[in-house]
Every structure is written in structure tokens, then in C-alpha cells.
Amino acid sequence: MTNMLEINSLTKTYGGNVILNGISLTMNQGESLGIIGESGSGKSTLSRVITGLDNIDEGEVVFQGISLDPKKGKSLKKLRRHVQIVFQDPSSSLNPKLPVWKSAIEPLENYTDAMPAYLQHVKHNKKSMAEVLFNKVGLSKDLLERYPHQLSGGQKQRVAIARGISLQPDLLICDEPTSSLDVSIQAQILNLLKELKRDLNMSYLFISHDLAAVQFMCDKIAVLKDGTILDMFRTEEIFSETRHEYTKKLVSIALQNAL
Ligand SMILES: Nc1ncnc2c1ncn2[C@@H]1O[C@H](COP(=O)(O)OP(=O)(O)O)[C@@H](O)[C@H]1O
Ligand SMILES: [Mg+2]
Numbered sequence: 712m713t714n715m716l717e718i719n720s721l722t723k724t725y726g727g728n729v730i731l732n733g734i735s736l737t738m739n740q741g742e743s744l745g746i747i748g749e750s751g752s753g754k755s756t757l758s759r760v761i762t763g764l765d766n767i768d769e770g771e772v773v774f775q776g777i778s779l780d781p782k783k784g785k786s787l788k789k790l791r792r793h794v795q796i797v798f799q800d801p802s803s804s805l806n807p808k809l810p811v812w813k814s815a816i817e818p819l820e821n822y823t824d825a826m827p828a829y830l831q832h833v834k835h836n837k838k839s840m841a842e843v844l845f846n847k848v849g850l851s852k853d854l855l856e857r858y859p860h861q862l863s864g865g866q867k868q869r870v871a872i873a874r875g876i877s878l879q880p881d882l883l884i885c886d887e888p889t890s891s892l893d894v895s896i897q898a899q900i901l902n903l904l905k906e907l908k909r910d911l912n913m914s915y916l917f918i919s920h921d922l923a924a925v926q927f928m929c930d931k932i933a934v935l936k937d938g939t940i941l942d943m944f945r946t947e948e949i950f951s952e953t954r955h956e957y958t959k960k961l962v963s964i965a966l967q968n969a970l
Pocket of ligand 2: 755
């Protein structure tokens with residue numbers, strides 16, 4: 712069986728600076744991979760090149776057996792349908808001029824033949840589709856007509872998640888999905904994401920600088936520093952003696968913060 716996602720020796724530069732340096736990793740369908748790294752380590756750049764939002768300099772990204780080449784529109788279109796992304800800041804990812812229900816169903820308008828099974832019974836009514844999606848992410852239908860500025864940060868992120876799951880992607884990339892939220896809301900959003908992953912059988916590429924969150928969400932963890940993967944392991948191996956020194960440092964900081 713081929714891997715769902717395979718990244719081989721990926722290099723990305725900006726203005727001559729190497730931002731991602733020889734990244735290789737694989738993900739199987741249904742598996743979730745966490746990327747942990749400090750600010751500036753290249754996490755968001757990685758998520759952008761995987762989704763084709765940005766081009767790569769060297770190496771390749773292969774999704775479901777098809778190489779992602781930004782010059783070939785067809786593979787990009789397939790990729791976009793099966794890979795969705797939830798960004799850190801829901802305020803900048805929702806259109807301020809649209810009632811939020813329209814943002815939630817936006818991907819469905821671009822891929823009219825990609826309706827997931829759980830929306831089939833309402834497929835003739837866009838607003839009903841939004842209502843089903845809102846229900847899935849724990850939002851009241853009373854909020855459908857609101858504009859982004861009329862929602863809390865947590866509610867806006869739920870709308871962004873509703874949009875992210877609207878095509879039932881095989882892979883949902885979550886780039887620090889709780890970092891902009893109040894601490895009290897973060898756990899609720901993590902729990903929601905975990906529930907949805909099980910319910911919809913999605914894989915996550917879950918990006919964070921919060922080790923506890925990555926541990927909670929993922930089967931495997933990759934440690935990114937200065938654009939290089941220093942360490943990669945199954946989550947249950949996180950305390951192993953064989954971990955990279957840098958990983959051990961992250962673990963000890965996380966343990967101290969938890970006290
Ligand atoms: N569009 C860009 N142009 C130039 N440099 C960039 C661009 N995007 C990111 N960078 C640089 O790449 C590095 C990694 O950024 P980023 O991927 O956002 O890290 P992270 O998400 O881990 O905080 C940073 O040094 C950042 O300044
Ligand atoms: Mg980032």
C-alpha cells in the first residue's frame with residue numbers, strides 16, 4: 712500500500728535563506744502526525760508547501776501516489792479537495808464581509824461533486840448544509856447569520872473547522888489551531904478536533920509548539936528545528952532514552968509547565 716503522504720528531501724528557500732532543509736516524512740491514511748517546533752522553525756512553511764499554497768525548491772511531495780507539482784493544475788485540484796487546512800488565526804481566515812455560514816460551506820461550492828455522505832440528505836439547501844456542519848462543530852444554528860466580528864475567537868475557530876471538514880478531507884492540516892485562543896477554550900477545541908478525527912476518519916497533520924497538545928492529538932511526532940527534522944517517533948516513545956537531546960529538553964520544559 713502506498714503512503715497517503717510522502718515528502719522526500721524537501722527544501723524550501725526564501726530569498727536565499729534555507730527555511731526547510733531536506734525534510735522527509737511519510738503518513739499513512741488514518742494516521743496523525745504532530746509537528747512540534749519553536750516559533751520560526753518552519754512549521755507554517757511546511758503546511759503551505761504541502762497544500763500547494765507555496766512552491767518548493769527541491770524534493771517532492773506525493774499525495775495519494777500523485778506528485779504535487781505546482782505547475783500541474785490537475786494534481787493541485789485533487790489535492791485541495793482531499794487536503795484542507797485550519798489556520799492559527801480564525802479572524803484572518805474568515806471573510807469579514809460574509810455571514811459565517813457562507814464561509815463554512817465555501818469549499819463545497821468549489822467541489823460540487825465532492826459532497827460527503829453526512830451532507831447528502833440536505834444537499835439541495837446550502838443553508839441546511841451549513842446547519843449540519845455547525846452542529847458537527849458544536850455551534851448553535853442561531854449563529855449562522857452572524858458576521859465574524861460578532862463571534863468569539865473560539866466560535867470563529869469552530870467555523871473555520873466546519874469549513875475544514877466540509878469536504879471530509881483525508882488529511883486536515885491544523886496549523887497551531889488553538890494558539891490564538893484563551894487557555895480555557897483551547898482544550899474544548901482540541902477535544903472537538905479529536906472527536907471529529909474519529910467520527911470522519913481523517914488524518915491530521917497537527918502543528919503546534921505545545922507538546923502536550925501534540926501528544927494528545929497524534930500517533931507520531933516529528934521535531935522540527937531550523938527547518939530540519941531532528942527526531943521522529945511514535946507518541947508512546949516520547950520518554951524513551953533514545954530521544955534526541957533537543958526533544959528531551961522540550962519534554963522537560965513541558966513537564967515543568969504542567970506543574
Ligand atoms: N513569505 C516569506 N518570505 C520570507 N521569509 C519567510 C516567509 N514565510 C516565512 N519566512 C521565514 O521562514 C522562517 C520560518 O517561518 P514559519 O514557517 O512561519 O515558522 P513557524 O510557523 O514555525 O513559526 C522564518 O524565519 C520566517 O521569517
Ligand atoms: Mg507558524
